[in-house]
Amino acid sequence: DAGVIQSPRHEVTEMGQEVTLRCKPISGHDYLFWYRQTMMRGLELLIYFNNNVPIDDSGMPEDRFSAKMPNASFSTLKIQPSEPRDSAVYFCASSQTTGGGGYTFGSGTRLTVV
C-alpha cells in the first residue's frame, strides 16, 4: 500500500480564494482524520469520519471550513473563502480504530494564504 496520499504538497493562494485539499486513505481503514498543525496551537483535530460519515466536526474552526468523504477512498477539506490565518500544515490520517495507535499520517499539505 502506498500509504495515505495527500495532495497538493504545497498550496499558495490569495486571500478570499477557495482552497481544496485532498486525501486518499489506506484501503481498509474505516476512520479518517483531518488535523491542522501550527506553531502556536500544535496539532488540532478538525474532523473525523467513520465509514464515510462525519462523526465529530467540533474542531472545524468556522463555517468557512467544510469536509466531505464521498467514498471510502477519498476525502476533501475545503476552505472558502481562505484567510491568512488559515496558513498551516494540514494532515490527513487514517486508521482501523479511533485510537489504538494505528494512525497512518499523510505527508501533509502546507497551505500559505497571502
Added chain:
Amino acid sequence: GNSVTQMEGPVTLSEEAFLTINCTYTATGYPSLFWYVQYPGEGLQLLLKATKADDKGSNKGFEATYRKETTSFHLEKGSVQVSDSAVYFCALTSSGNTPLVFGKGTRLSVIA
C-alpha cells in the same frame, strides 16, 4: 477533558547524550499512551505505545513507561544520534474510543 503536556523545546544534545522528553497527561477512563515522531517534511509516525499502567513501550532504542501514579509517559533514549533529530509528540486516547489528542511537540536537535 483529555490533554497532554510536553516539555517545551527545542532540545539540543550532542551525539551519544542521554535523552529525556517529559510528558504528563490528564484523561478520563483508562487511556492508552503514545509517542509519535515527525521528521522534517514528513507526516507523523508511530514510535511506541503503552496501553495500560506499568507497560513499557520501546522501539529503535527509545523507551517510555506508563506511570499511572504520576500520570506521566516520559520518552528516553540512552544514546541519541544525529538521525534522531525530529519533533516528538506525546499523545493519548481515552479508553481507545476517542481520537488521539496530541501534545504540542518537542523539537530535538542532535549535533555531531
